[in-house]
Amino acid sequence: MAGLKDATAIVGIGQTPFAKHLPEDERTLACRAVLAALDDAGIAPGEVDALASYTMEETDEVELAKACGFGDLTFFSKVGFGGGGSCATVAHLAAAITAGQASVGVAWRSRKRGSGPRPWTNTTVQLPTPAQWTRPYGLLRPVDEIAMLTRRYMHEYGATRDHLFNVALACRNRANQNPAAIMYDRPLTREMYMTSRWVSEPLCLFDNCLETDGALACVVVSAERARDCRREPVYVHSAAQSLPAQHHGMVNYWNDDPLTGPAWSAARHLWKHSDLAPEDVDVAQIYDAFTPLVLLSLEGYGFCGRGEGGAFTEGGALETGGLLPVNTGGGGLSEAYVHGFNLINEGVKQLRGTSTAQVPGASTCLVTAGEGVPTSALLLRN
């Protein structure tokens, strides 16, 4: 069985500026990011025949295709569960291209979370099953749901706020090197972290991602086609999606084992279909809507043992030159929170050697999507 291994490659990436407020609407931002990615790849818009994005994306396929001048589309998909779908967009395009359903795929994400309303304030929208069991009690926001898991995690394994700070700091330090990052010129200190306001105890302001306006896109083609593109191909070595047995989304308390989230099962598939192991990963872009997700993901993807995510962050392990540099563009915590698409593009930059916090000689990069929801992941290599 051939599978997806190295069968496709990302050959173009594009992005708009990131800011708290951008004047243009989501659709315009989407078009800008997509056309920038196609230009980066050296591929004409008329050649695009596949699209993939994820839910909570307001720009639909018809509008994007019309505005950008795509050809006949033969494949399009939207992956469910918000931020869990980021890596799956590339995976769906890779699968479609490998199966012969399309030849040039574009994945994209456009959001105005910086200047738009917060999704959780819309209580008229009937949320999935958990809402009736949680919202009346005041468990209202994603941060409250993840803080509940975090408190239990700290209790069971002795993880501390310093461990969470290590995650926030690594992201901020990398953002301080990245002129495109919202937190480019704003260093973070331990004192700032420890004295910042609570959002949902035990999580404080700096444990939360940034509310951001912005859009990103990437272009996926077959490995064969990639050899003729403008840029060095970044191969999709392995890809995974996961909705584990008895998973319950952000409120995973109804699972037998709430502290093993979708990262664990995504990782099993990812490594099984890969020639690589966690110790072969040079750099990782780990979904960081909240700092504790990084600890849970480090365990899930096998960089350390269960309950060891906190200790793993000690001694600068997540920093440049550390055991596993993470979120080298600044991540959702300090570059931009665009439902994790910036992590995909940053992975590509690392393997092209063009990151603003380049890991010397990086040849493999793990990219993950939202943990705590049905998720996805990519293993990229050059």
Next chain:
Amino acid sequence: MLRPVTDPDGAPFWEYAARGELRVQGCVECGELRFPPRPCCPHCQSFEAEWRLVSGGGRVWSYVVPHPPLLPDYAELAPYNVVVVELDEAPRIRLVGNLVAEPGAAIDSMPAERLRIGARVRVVLGDGLPAWVLERA
């Protein structure tokens, strides 16, 4: 304050709660309890369910203390607590709720420093929304 927006699977829970009973959905065929309620049993796929009365005793599995920005009614009470309680009868059944100082008290009535994982609690069913109080030692 938000009231539960029920669905057909969940409605019996709230109807029992309004009558002062804490009941959890269980499978008639294999006997397994499940939560949240759903159409069929994930263990044996039976569609035959019943609602079992539970003792209302449990332990705090975890808790959070939300601070603004929150919906206005909740922001007024913040910081308050939200707990997850593991039921005595079924440790895998974990209910979200609030720990209050006494039956009928507001969700901000229990000082945060008194919250502790593992604390024994028992349910109080006043206005149909289950709340929890510390069990006297």
